[in-house]
Structure formats: structure tokens, C-alpha cells
Amino acid sequence: MNIPFVGNWRKKHAPSLGVAVVSADGSPDPGDLADLLSTCELLRAQAAEADVRLDESAASLEALDQMLPRWRDDAEKVSWLGNDAGLYLGTVIVRTVPGAVWEIWPNGHPVVRLVSGREFDVVEAGHAWAESGVPELSQLYAEVAES
Secondary structure, three states: OOOHHHHHHHHHHOOOOOOOOOOOOOOOOHHHHHHHHOOOHHHHHHHHHOOOOOOOOHHHHHHHHOOOOHHHHOHHHHHHHHHHHHHHHHHHHHHHOOOOEEEEOOOOOEEEEOOOOOEEOHHHHHHHHHHHOOOOHHHHHHHHHOO
């Protein structure tokens, strides 16, 4: 039986996979959270090797989409890069789409919440991109930016 709201509840309350944000003293400061989630060291290293400049713009997402996916032979690198790609996508959205903010689900999983209230699981999208290149990061950004 497929009950959509149960699946959404499980996502928000199940253990976080990939990335989890935990704060010892309550919720983290939004500025600190944005800085923490924008680090994306592996993605930045891969981009630098490909001469792609990550300046937190929509154009940088297009450039990432054009990189040769040399990481796909290494399952561990795919996983880490998927996390970073999702967090970078989220960073671009939060910094360029009016009203978009980072939200941390009760299980520690970071998502982007749009002004409409819609939540977007950028880490899941980053994993899909790292594994198969589909959907493209720039395409996801365009969909979110026009909502």
C-alpha cells in the first residue's frame, strides 16, 4: 500500500543518510549553518582539477554538469561527492533564491525550504547527480528558482 504522507514522515524521522547536522545546544545559527554546509571540499577539489570555478552561482552549476564524471568508478568517492554536490546545490539556492533557507529535519538531514514552504532534498539530488548525472544540477536549480 502506498501512502505518500507516511513516506514523507519516515524521511523526516528516520536516521539521516549521507549528511546529518547535529547541534549540542539546540538549532545552529543560520549563518553558521550556511557556512558549514557550503564547505564541499571534495567537490571543490574535483572542480579545481577540471578548471571549474565554484562561485556559488547558477553558472557554476552548469559548469559542474559539464565535468567528466571520472569519480564514478569509485563508490566511496561517488557517495562523498554526492553529499558535496547536494550541499553545493543547496548553497547556491539559499544564496540566490529569495526566501530560501536551510532547514534541518529532526533526524539531522539538511534540506532547503523555499518561501512557499516546499522542502527540497538537495543531498538526495546530489547523490543522483554524482551516480548518473541525471538530473543535472543546473536543471534542478532552474526548477527550484522558478517555484
